[in-house]
Amino acid sequence: MFKKYRILKWVSIFVxxxxxxxxxxxxxxxxxxxxxxxxxxxxxxxxxxxxxxHPVSHRGKVLVVVTSTDTMGxxxxxxxxxxxELSRAYYTFxxxxxxxxxxxxxxxxxxxxxxxxxxxxxxxAFLNDSIAxxxxxxxxxxxxxxxxxxxxxxxxxxxxxMYDFPDNKSIQSLVKKYYQSNKVIGAVCHGPAALxxxxxxxxxxxxxxxxxxxxTNEEELLxxxxxxxxxxxxxxxxxxxxxxxxxxxxxxxxxxxxDQNLITGQNPWSTWxxxxxxxxxxxxxxxxxxxxxxxxxxxxxxxxxxxxxxxAKKMIATIMVDQNKPFDRVLIAKHGILAAMKGELGNFxxxxxxxxxxxxxxxxxxxx
Numbered sequence: 091m092f093k094k095y096r097i098l099k100w101v102s103i104f105v106x107x108x109x110x111x112x113x114x115x116x117x118x119x120x121x122x123x124x125x126x127x128x129x130x131x132x133x134x135x136x137x138x139x140x141x142x143x144h145p146v147s148h149r150g151k152v153l154v155v156v157t158s159t160d161t162m163g164x165x166x167x168x169x170x171x172x173x174x175e176l177s178r179a180y181y182t183f184x185x186x187x188x189x190x191x192x193x194x195x196x197x198x199x200x201x202x203x204x205x206x207x208x209x210x211x212x213x214x215a216f217l218n219d220s221i222a223x224x225x226x227x228x229x230x231x232x233x234x235x236x237x238x239x240x241x242x243x244x245x246x247x248x249x250x251x252m253y254d255f256p257d258n259k260s261i262q263s264l265v266k267k268y269y270q271s272n273k274v275i276g277a278v279c280h281g282p283a284a285l286x287x288x289x290x291x292x293x294x295x296x297x298x299x300x301x302x303x304x305x306t307n308e309e310e311l312l313x314x315x316x317x318x319x320x321x322x323x324x325x326x327x328x329x330x331x332x333x334x335x336x337x338x339x340x341x342x343x344x345x346x347x348x349d350q351n352l353i354t355g356q357n358p359w360s361t362w363x364x365x366x367x368x369x370x371x372x373x374x375x376x377x378x379x380x381x382x383x384x385x386x387x388x389x390x391x392x393x394x395x396x397x398x399x400x401x402a403k404k405m406i407a408t409i410m411v412d413q414n415k416p417f418d419r420v421l422i423a424k425h426g427i428l429a430a431m432k433g434e435l436g437n438f439x440x441x442x443x444x445x446x447x448x449x450x451x452x453x454x455x456x457x458x
Contacts, residue, residue, distance in 0.1 A: 130209075130210075130211060130214055131214050132214070132218070133211045133214040133215045133218065134215055134218045134219070135215050135218075135219050137211065137215065138181065138211065138212065138215055140181070140185050140377075140379050140380065141181060141184060141185050144377065144378075146185065146186055146187035146377055147187055148187055148189065149186070149187035149188055149241075149372075149374065150187075150188060150189070150240075150241040151188065151189045151190070151191060151239055151240050151241065152183050152188045152189070152190050152191075152240055152241060152242045152243070152244065153190075153191055153192075153193055153235065153239075153240040153242070153243045153244070154176060154179060154180065154183075154190055154191070154192050154193070154243075154244045154245075154246060155192075155193050155194065155232070155243060155244070155245050155246065155255075155261065155281075155284065156170075156171035156176060156192060156193075156194050156200050156226075156229065156246045156248065156251075157169075157170060157171050157194065157195070157200060157201075157246075157248050157250035157251040157253070157254055157255065158194045158195045158196035158197075158198075158200045158201075158250070158254055159201070159250030159251070159253040159254045160201035160250065162249055162250075162253075162320050162321070163253065163320055163321065163322070165320045167320070168201070168203075169201065169203065169248060169249040169250040170200060170201030170202045170203045170248050170250050171194075171200060171201070171202055171203065171246050171247070171248035171250060171251070172203050172205075172246065172247050172248045172279065172358055173202050173203065173204045173205075173209075173213055173216070173217075174205070174208055174209070174210075174213050174358050174361065175246040175247045175248065175278055175279060175281070175358050175361050176192070176202075176216070176226070176246045177212050177213045177215070177216035177217075177222075178212050178213070178361045178362060178365070179244055179246065179278075179361055179364075179365045180192075180216060180222060181212050181215070181216070182362065182365040182366065182369075182376075182379070183244075183365065183369075185377050185379070186369050186374060186376060186377050187374075188241070188369075190225070191225065191230060191239075191240070192225045192226055192229045192230070193229050193230040193231070193232055193235050194229040194230075194231070194232065195231070195232050195254045195255070195258050195260075195261070196231060196254075197229050197230055197231030197232075197234065198227075198228065198229060198231075199226075199227045199228070199229070200226075200229055201250065202226070203248055203249075207420065207424075208358070208384075210382060210383075210384065232258060232260035232261055232264075233260050235260065235264065237263075237264050237267055237268070240273075241273065241274070241372055242268075242273055242274035242275070242276065242368055242371075242372060243264060243265070243268055243273070243274075243275055243276070244276040244277070244278075244281075244365065244368065245275075245276070245277035245278070245281035245282070245283075245284040246278065246279075246281055247277075247278050247279025247280040247281040247305070247357075247358065248279070248280060248281075249280055249321075250280075251280040251281055251283045251284070252280055252283050252321045252322060252323075252325065253321075253322065255281070255283040255284040256283050256284070256286050256287045256322070256328075257287060258284075261284050262287060262288050262289075265284060265285060265288045265296065266288050266289070266290060266291070266296065268351075269288075269290070269296055269351065269352065270290060270291065272350075272351050273351065274351050274353065274368050274371045274372055275351060275352050275353070276353045276354070276355075276364055276365065276367075276368045277304070277353075277354050277355070278354070278355035278356075278357070278358070278360055278361050278364050279304065279305050279355065279356070279357050279358055279360070280304070280305050280325060281304075281354075282302060282303075282304035282325060282329065282354050283304075283325060283328075285297055285302070285329075285352075285354075286323075286325075286328045286329060286332060295332040295333055296332075296352075297329055297332040297333055297334040298332060298333035298334070299333055299334075299335065300333075300334050300335065300349045300352055301334075301335045301337055301347050301349045302329055302334045302335070302336060302337065302347050302349065302352065302354045303336070303337045303338070303339065303345050303346060303347040303354045303355055303356040303360070304325045304326060304329060304336075304354060304355075304356060305325050305326070305356065305357060306325075306326050306338050306341070306356065307324050307326045307327065308338075308341055309341050309342060309356075309357060310324055310325070310326075311324075312341070312428070312431065312432070326338070337356075338356075339356050340391075340392065340395050341428065342357055342359065342424075342425065342428065343356075343357075343359060343388055343391055343392055343395075344356070344357075344359045344360045344362075344363055344385075344388050344392075345357070345360055346360050346363050346364050346367060348367050348371070351371060353367045353368050353371060359384070359385075359388050362379075362382070362385060366379075381415070382416065382418075383415075383416035383417050383418040384418045384421055386409050386415055386416065386417050386418065387417060387418040387419065387421040387422055388421070389405065389409075390402050390405050390406055390409070390417075390422065390444070391421070391422065391425055393405050394440070394441070394444065399440045399443070399444065402444055403444065403447055406444065406447060406448050406451055407451055410448065410451040410452060410454075411451050411454055417448055417451075417452070419444075419445050419448040419449060419452075422441055422444050422445045422448065423441070423442065423445045425441050426438050426441035426442045426445065429441055
């Protein structure tokens with residue numbers, strides 16, 4: 091009886107200690123995450139120096155296409171287009187002299203997905219921009235799009251695109267016409283779903299022998315374990331099935347493929363680079379843009395995966411202390427959590443230590 095009591099006592103102490111450890115880690119981890127600047131939500135177009143400084147003369151029009159689908163099949167899960175993949179592309183095109191029209195399969199007001207944790211200045215500015223909001227809430231139906239008016243088309247992502255992009259005849263017709271006339275086609279994340287059922291005049295799939303990127307199987311299945319039954323197909327599988335050379339980069343990091351006039355990106359973090367590649371393909375040098383805190387964090391994460399923790403630390407110090415540039419340590423923390431979800435405890439520990447190091451560098455640079 092006494093022995094049983096001692097066992098229960100030690101089990102209780104162990105469980106209590108574990109709870110204390112977890113709670114303490116939670117408070118410590120939370121201390122690494124900076125609060126969002128209160129002024130960020132009130133950002134307007136006037137606050138974006140990228141748009142106002144060194145204005146570029148009008149070069150023509152670009153079409154952006156977003157999904158009209160608000161539910162993931164029969165799952166009941168809500169969806170729509172990703173705001174960040176629209177807003178950042180919209181202002182990058184505008185800053186470079188292109189007028190932007192927004193279309194969707196059904197027209198009107200499409201459903202939008204807003205992830206608070208990913209919102210930045212450009213995204214809030216878009217929400218506070220009456221002209222941009224009018225275009226986003228009154229999209230042109232694809233059947234009414236006049237393809238000859240635009241120099242390029244960009245398909246924004248969002249899981250809804252998996253349902254209404256692939257079989258839309260107007261999308262297929264526009265993509266085929268643009269590709270065969272050498273106009274620029276861009277698509278990011280789930281946006282390449284617009285390309286999967288396009289057949290060229292020679293009877294071959296558009297994607298055949300093309301090097302492309304899109305949301306990967308690994309990225310999809312990590313967050314939606316039953317994705318194979320939720321979606322009509324997995325984007326990577328479908329693109330490969332149609333003969334594409336699928337360029338798969340590191341999970342949730344920038345990765346852009348450029349094959350002639352077809353430019354595709356793996357995920358939301360590819361948006362900036364993808365749109366600037368489109369502008370280059372149209373024959374222009376993209377206007378100088380200050381690299382965002384998020385992009386600097388992506389660069390560090392890429393260095394970590396390619397060259398290890400020490401190289402990533404050196405890069406953080408260079409960015410934050412030597413160059414005094416913005417840095418998004420929240421994104422590093424997110425990747426730490428993703429590592430934990432995958433059971434990669436070593437990567438989890440390394441990435442969280444990088445978050446802690448970034449906080450120290452921020453203090454050293456005098457930003458907090």
